[in-house]
């Protein structure tokens with residue numbers, strides 16, 4: 277049985293999380309997890325009178341190509357006790373979630389997958405990708421200096437807490453795939469690190485307005501109680517936690533600041549978009565090394581006609597898509613997508629021959645513009661009536677920027 281947990285079952289939910297992910301929460305993590313359980317939507321699976329599985333979800337706006345905002349359900353902490361695996365518990369939790377989310381008008385579902393083999397069978401596909409980068413400061417010289425770029429100044433933690441949410445809220449509307457960040461997400465992001473790292477927030481300011489920020493951490497001192505001397509500069513690493521810019525000038529100013537931070541040899545980033553312009557800010561583009569490239573958010577379309585109509589396309593054209601969906605039968609069938617010159621689409625059931633045939637996961641892969649229809653067709657994940665149909669689909673679905681999702685959840 278899938279249901280809401282009762283208030284007295286909070287500990288049991290957190291214990292499922294710990295046992296499933298094989299970790300133990302610190303008291304602070306436990307308090308934060310308890311808060312997010314209370315703030316979000318949690319569903320538990322009960323079997324033989326025992327709680328054996330759980331998932332968390334919250335409703336959030338997601339930005340579509342073209343800037344439209346849709347309601348998505350962001351899913352996290354899908355967890356089944358190690359003693360009760362491979363008996364369909366997660367499948368039951370997801371089926372329940374899909375039905376509930378569709379019923380409450382959510383067009384799609386997003387998650388970060390712990391393992392790549394789990395979610396494809398449920399109609400998910402990577403909807404965005406991320407790279408983590410490494411930059412040796414010694415090799416990183418800017419190719420050009422821009423005149424009149426915004427000034428950069430450091431924000432105190434209290435200022436950061438006041439200013440950053442509004443900047444991010446504007447920025448997230450500019451890139452497909454971005455989700456709004458919850459108050460709990462902000463609290464976790466802005467929490468001072470507990471380890472030896474020192475955290476700083478640099479803001480790009482133009483005409484008195486904060487146009488972007490970079491949160492970064494540097495381990496410059498030995499941890500308290502550690503007998504080791506301070507790390508030599510050659511071993512010091514700055515870690516970029518988050519960089520958000522409202523325009524290109526702020527983006528360039530923040531990178532130019534980060535490259536200039538002294539007493540640091542290496543700059544590493546957390547997940548960043550694949551099409552990071554930084555490479556082209558550098559005199560030697562190879563100074564920016566990709567440490568890891570991975571799928572980022574996974575997407576599952578819950579209401580295909582409305583999701584297709586919610587995004588914008590690049591120019592006028594039409595396509596007939598034939599879709600299969602084993603979990604949300606309302607998505608299966610043939611749909612005509614007709615896009616006008618402004619990029620706005622109307623979507624209606626169609627009896628015409630299909631231009632593209634695929635399952636709902638392939639559509640999720642292309643929905644935000646992360647993966648081309650040609651790539652999907654080459655992998656056998658989509659088939660096209662003609663090569664011209666693939667060209668047409670890529671012209672329509674293609675985006676100038678790669679999608680990305682900044683908040684973790």
Ligand SMILES: CC(C)(COP(=O)(O)OP(=O)(O)OC[C@H]1O[C@@H](n2cnc3c(N)ncnc32)[C@H](O)[C@@H]1OP(=O)(O)O)[C@@H](O)C(=O)NCCC(=O)NCCS
Pocket residue numbers: 296297353354355356357360361362363364365366367368387388389390391393394397
């Ligand atoms: C992943 C997890 C939630 C799966 O729960 P479960 O109840 O065992 O899953 P189900 O029994 O419903 O499995 C459904 C299908 O997914 C497959 N599957 C489950 N876990 C899988 C995994 N880790 N990798 C690949 N396939 C997996 C099952 O084999 C089954 O396939 P089938 O439909 O072909 O029979 C559970 O193993 C778990 O808690 N893992 C650790 C925490 C974690 O990684 N959670 C995911 C967070 S994003």
